[in-house]
Amino acid sequence: MTFRGTITGADDPRPHAVTITIDAGSLRAVRDDGGEASIALDAMTLEPGGFDGDFVFCRPRDARFTIATSDPAFVDALGAANVAELAPQLAKVGRHRASSRRGAHLSKLGALAMIALFGVALWNVPSMLAASVGMLPTSIDRAVGDAATPELGALDEIDDPAASALVEEIRARLVAHAGADGHDIRITIARDEQVNAFALPGGRVVVLTGLLCTARSSDEVAGVLAHEIAHVTRRHGLRNLAHRAGIGLAISLWLGDVEGWTALAADAATLASQSGYSRAQESEADADAVRTMIAAGLDPAALAAFFATMERPDDAAALRWMSTHPDTAERIAQVQALARAERPTRVPLEHDLAALQRTLCAAAP
Template identity: 30%
Template sequence: MQIFKAILYGPELPLAGAAVDANFSGDCLCIKARAITVACEQVTMSVGGFEHDEFYLHWYSPTGEAFSLKLMGKNDIAVVMDNAPSPLSQQFGKWHKRRLSIHLVWSSLATISAAFVLSFGFLWWHYDETVSWLANRVSIPQEEELGQSVLAQIEGDGDIVKEGLAVETIQNIGRQLTQNSRYHYHWLIKKDKAVNAFALPGGFVIINSGLIAKADNPDELAAVLAHEIQHVERRHALKNMINSLGWAAALMVVLGDVNAATAVIAHQLGNMYFSRDSEDEADRLGLQALVTAKIKPTGMVTLLQKLAKEPGANTPEWLSSHPDIAERITSVQKMLKEQPCEVCLPLVFDWQKVQQDKALAKAQS
């Protein structure tokens, strides 16, 4: 019986986990000290850590509680690979076939550097699935708690507007775009000249006053809101958080402690880069949300076109964090042409009055 050392994360355990000895018995994973026996066909594996050199095994208890087992070191990883029952060894085998030959993988486990290379190779194949798996372990209330905790840090810096005509206008537009959503949205304005907007995990959307000043009409602002809403609905912001924190800290969020994540998220706000696929998805679904709400969707094109003309030194933050602007404009124009919305109408607000809201005066002076 080959024993391997690991850190166990789960309900009623310390946030930092508990050191345990584990082994395989037949087709089961066993942790004797915790009276845990789980069939390996119910166990999934992933790679994580800031350096992507940490191996995890994940499973659910019969009552639906999530557990994760982090292998302690390279020797323990080798023991698991050598002794894993068929359900787990098949997962390892799939990894090997996609990245390297079985011979190279198993022989290279003898050195730390090779173990890192293999972890990195696995990451390329399984990374998105692992991030999604962990994000899905975070409940909506936990995600909202994380967003609220980050918001508290932002509010500590001041210059957050929660009421007034501009906020009311954003709330009205936002409600049209988020009907039947599983999230309870919060709409705020940050008094900042930078042309920017960002979404926090859990349904908190923050618009810089500089973006309100830049938009020519409420339809252009609605396009930005529709885009940011999709980052929330598709949990892009949460997944970015997991990317930044690494699996150990992200598991703390899963287990109910959001404090470890808050500082990192707050530091990143305004500079949160999403993948090209995420941006394409937010544009596509954001456009659909505008059409569903019967809001004239051309504001998405006109705002992007306007921002694209800004001199390089003055490139708006909202544009710089959303790359491939020309391709995005072309893609949105194509979608508008293929799916015209005859019943969509411009939003009716006194936009000049909104832009002149006294609550925004400090940022615009």
């Protein structure tokens, strides 16, 4: 059995996606971008994390790196390994999860009045908070995004005038039509072979050079960025953090505790870099991206073309992308249907992706 997760190191705190296996008395994590790490099960420390206790953090005794996963089957798999040294730690994880799911004692938050007002609905506070995110000021998104940025670790940002000019032209065209009022859309280009882009709450979008080197047109890049901007404007990141909050924290956040939101920065960074969105959220972002592309005079079908490129079964980069972006065929069909419904006036982008790729991608690792 395999599990998806991330690994961070003392000298590299940026989360890297990994595939985790438990075998022959050890935990093994293989990074999507190369490299691996392992821990002997009888020499491993476990810590629960997340306000719902859904994360488990695994470290060697010297704590030189941390492997994290929120896969619900992971703890059961560790228990099935039957390692005596892990038994008390697994029990601790179980108690933490049970306690988190019951929520903090209501009297600590003065919730007696809320019981009378909300009754049984109180237990749905995280979901209610997520649903009401649209009523919160966008300053909260920016605060969370700013706090989450250091949690990404040191990005290998590039200073390439041609790449910067292309993404800035795309950004300006999209933002004018994306309904991004209140969000400061900023794009950073980082050297990384992963084919990906991701967005933090508040508007920071990170584009990896693997995306620029794999896309077949400037409009394909624009389609991916329109999708990420839609996650920002839909405030999907903030909604997901709200779902992860325990009852006690959710009430605090609902009452305007900005510091409580920024305390979730590590979760925000992990969710963004792992594309931790629901199927419904991905569908919303795809539909918004098509509408934004049409309004900006770009080819809306380019997003579907990019998805089709990433369905190549013999491409390692495509396989890594699909492992965090399921239901690709269904998304291609949706985007194509939306694109066919419109006949937009095309206004081609001025900057040429092919020329950029001849220089940027030749120097890529």
